Amino acid sequence: MNIEGKNVLVTGAARRVGREIALAFAKKGAHILLHYRSSGEEALKTADEIKSAGVRCRVFQADLAKVGDVQKLVQEIAQARLAVDILINSASLFYKTPLKDTSEHDLDALMNANFKGPFFLSKEIGGQMARANGGRIINIADWSGLRPYKDYAAYCASKGALVTFTKSLARELAPKVTANAIAPGPVLLPEDFTSGEKEAIEKLTLVGRIGSPSDVAHAAVFLAESDFINGTMLVVDGGRSLV
Ligand SMILES: NC(=O)c1ccc[n+]([C@@H]2O[C@H](COP(=O)([O-])OP(=O)(O)OC[C@H]3O[C@@H](n4cnc5c(N)ncnc54)[C@H](OP(=O)(O)O)[C@@H]3O)[C@@H](O)[C@H]2O)c1
Secondary structure (H helix, E strand, O other): OOOOOOEEEEOOOOOHHHHHHHHHHHHOOOEEEEEEOOOHHHHHHHHHHHHOOOOOEEEEEOOOOOHHHHHHHHHHHHHOOOOOOEEEEOOOOOOOEOHHHOOHHHHHHHHHHHHHHHHHHHHHHHHHHHHOOOEEEEEEOOHHHOOOOOOEHHHHHHHHHHHHHHHHHHHHHOOOEEEEEEEEOOOOOOOOOOHHHHHHHHOOOOOOOOOOHHHHHHHHHHHHHOOOOOOOEEEEOOOHHHO
């Protein structure tokens, strides 16, 4: 797919990795539908940066953990007379849940944001793509979705479900829509991690450092441009999952 002039919906794109993905597509000439949940000010700043690349950018707010909000987002996009060509599910919730302390609330919060939201958004937008001109779905998962690390069982399971769902999407929406996942390793550590936690993580990739959000953004552009890669997961982790 030539992504120039295409409409790309990026969820969780106000800041951090989602922002970098949106900017990478804008630099390729794609128009951006920028979704955020609570980072309204940052969303507007990112939208200005995107527009300075010479493309259009519309900003949408939704809590994707709520199916009602997902439906509202889909309606607002339709009311704006926009058809999404590429959907990138990057929005995500991440926090520690040692198994013995995990509550029903924790499991619901992590599964709803990381799996249920992308599920219903892909169902709606992917269905529209399959009925019209086709498109691409790219789900941002995590290497830990296949090889879980300790104390994050609910998060890791939510990403594992997203990887399996990506394969289902490829089957369900064929032949006009492709669906792939990206499994990043550490590319931008959570802002509340201590310097000790950061140092420990840096040592755990084979390349001896963490990556950068642009590593994930480049992978997303690559998958969007491919017409034949389908139903797979691209690991972008500096070798973290081999250690
Ligand atoms: N950063 C890494 O090193 C790393 C490693 C592996 C995988 N990943 C994956 O890469 C993606 C991006 O990473 P990141 O570090 O940029 O993510 P992040 O900062 O943890 O979250 C990205 C955005 O998700 C949005 N979000 C959270 N819950 C939401 C909800 N219920 N509804 C709608 N939006 C919601 C938030 O938007 P608002 O700020 O607007 O509320 C947040 O800014 C994620 O899928 C993550 O799991 C990242």
